[in-house]
Amino acid sequence: MPLNHPDEDLPELQLTLREFVLASQNLCALQDSDAFIRFVLAGRICSNGQQGRVFVNARQGAAAPSNGSYQLRSDVDSAVGIGRDLPFNVPLAIFPLASFRDTLTKDNHMKYTSKGVSGSTVSS
Numbered sequence: 484m485p486l487n488h489p490d491e492d493l494p495e496l497q498l499t500l501r502e503f504v505l506a507s508q509n510l511c512a513l514q515d516s517d518a519f520i521r522f523v524l525a526g527r528i529c530s531n532g533q534q535g536r537v538f539v540n541a542r543q544g545a546a547a548p549s550n551g552s553y554q555l556r557s558d559v560d561s562a563v564g565i566g567r568d569l570p571f572n573v574p575l576a577i578f579p580l581a582s583f584r585d586t587l588t589k590d591n592h593m594k595y596t597s598k599g600v601s602g603s604t605v606s607s
Contacts (some may be wrong), residue, residue, distance in 0.1 A: 493536040499544040503537070517552060 498506065506528075510519040521527045526537040 484509045493534055495538060496535045497540050497543065500539060501544065503539045551559045
């Protein structure tokens with residue numbers, strides 16, 4: 484007997500993005516607003532009297548882009564130098580989000596090209 488807690492362990496139903504949208508449209512067309520809201524906002528569905536938890540896998544059923552039809556880019560405006568070792572005598576403090584005062588606000592015109600995964604060229 485389900486306890487109806489938001490974090491209770493339920494059977495998993497994994498859907499593609501297309502399947503999720505179609506199921507949402509079907510529930511909306513049935514004008515069952517409670518079932519629609521539980522499905523879309525809470526990821527819960529009731530089928531044949533049994534509740535399940537919905538997981539959307541947006542990559543499932545999606546085709547990868549053809550090789551060479553895309554470019555990989557990265558933002559390296561905080562990189563100032565490149566070395567093979569770390570010549571420091573004190574611990575480093577690393578902040579994933581620097582304060583605005585410490586960020587670059589203008590392009591430093593640093594460019595590079597390297598080989599990425601599957602031989603694609605990576606530039607910045």
